[in-house]
Amino acid sequence: MPADIKALDRDGLRAAVADAGERAYRAAQLERWLYARAASSFDEMTDLSAALRARLAERWALSVPVVEARLDSADGTRKYLLRLRDGVTVEAVGLPEGKRLTVCFSTQAGCAMRCAFCATGASGLVRDLTCGEMVDQVAIVARDLGRRATNAVAMGQGEPFANYDAVLAALRFMNSADGLGIGARHLTVSTSGLPAGIRRFSEEPEQFTLAVSLHSAVQATRDGLMPGLRRAR
Ligand code: SF4
Structure with missing residues (x-):
């Protein structure tokens, strides 16, 4: 079962983005989608590349209560x-x-x-x-x-x-x-x-x-x- 991306702190988000082969500033975009915009899927994160969204979805689970x-x-x-x-x-x-x-x-x-x-x-x-x-x-x-x-x-x-x-x-x-x-x-x-x-x-x-x-x-x-x-x- 993929791990919960929302269990990561801010450093953890930066590491997740780096592991997916992207530059650190993408972590701020990811944070905005997760919390400011309350995205319920990686597909919604349209200012991230399709490749990054796919890599994140492979590795991490994302849900909203x-x-x-x-x-x-x-x-x-x-x-x-x-x-x-x-x-x-x-x-x-x-x-x-x-x-x-x-x-x-x-x-x-x-x-x-x-x-x-x-x-x-x-x-x-x-x-x-x-x-x-x-x-x-x-x-x-x-x-x-x-x-x-x-x-x-x-x-x-x-x-x-x-x-x-x-x-x-x-x-x-x-x-x-x-x-x-x-x-x-x-x-x-x-x-x-x-x-x-x-x-x-x-x-x-x-x-x-x-x-x-x-x-x-x-x-x-x-x-x-x-x-x-x-x-x-
Ligand atoms: S008041 Fe209730 S929730 Fe708060 S510390 Fe005590 S047992 Fe826990």
């Missing part, structure tokens, strides 16, 4: 259930407010953190999402609401820092002018508080935003509510 269900709230919030290429489902939420559209996206299917108040945690971890599956959630919600996403926050299902590399790759595609073009400060990672992830995130060159869910200022209460964090300390 399908909207399985949609739920509207009176305040304009729209909640989505999206089906991924292997049948796994994840949730995303669009929150329009004035000129802003914030999209809350999932970083994992299920979650291993077992927070006491969370239905996702009760079902355990199914799998990590790829970077492309995260970018697609934001792009699909924005398209469905007919406007550009101005903000995105990793606050759906999953603990983002338990899938660190894919989350960072997704933020970079969301931030890229060839991807979704969202400003770095408008891209937020909301963590339950994994210390190693927080330290690493603080050293990234981009000015992405960090949010930490405390739920209690009392450590013992917090340990009871969020048992997954005890192992991470």
Whole structure:
């Protein structure tokens, strides 16, 4: 089975293009087709040569999540259930407010953190999402609401820092002018508080935003509510 091209980060896309015998700048075109234009097949990428499209299609699989269900709230919030290429489902939420559209996206299917108040945690971890599956959630919600996403926050299902590399790759595609073009400060990672992830995130060159869910200022209460964090300390 061909590997998923949307599991590649930006360096990976450049390597895929180089492996197919093309110059690196073609990677920017490929990125635009994958994320800015949401192509669902290599055939749509008409500014790439037919030979490159054929080589990419031989080596890589390309898919776009399908909207399985949609739920509207009176305040304009729209909640989505999206089906991924292997049948796994994840949730995303669009929150329009004035000129802003914030999209809350999932970083994992299920979650291993077992927070006491969370239905996702009760079902355990199914799998990590790829970077492309995260970018697609934001792009699909924005398209469905007919406007550009101005903000995105990793606050759906999953603990983002338990899938660190894919989350960072997704933020970079969301931030890229060839991807979704969202400003770095408008891209937020909301963590339950994994210390190693927080330290690493603080050293990234981009000015992405960090949010930490405390739920209690009392450590013992917090340990009871969020048992997954005890192992991470
Ligand atoms: S980290 Fe988030 S998704 Fe995971 S169990 Fe806790 S609240 Fe739920």
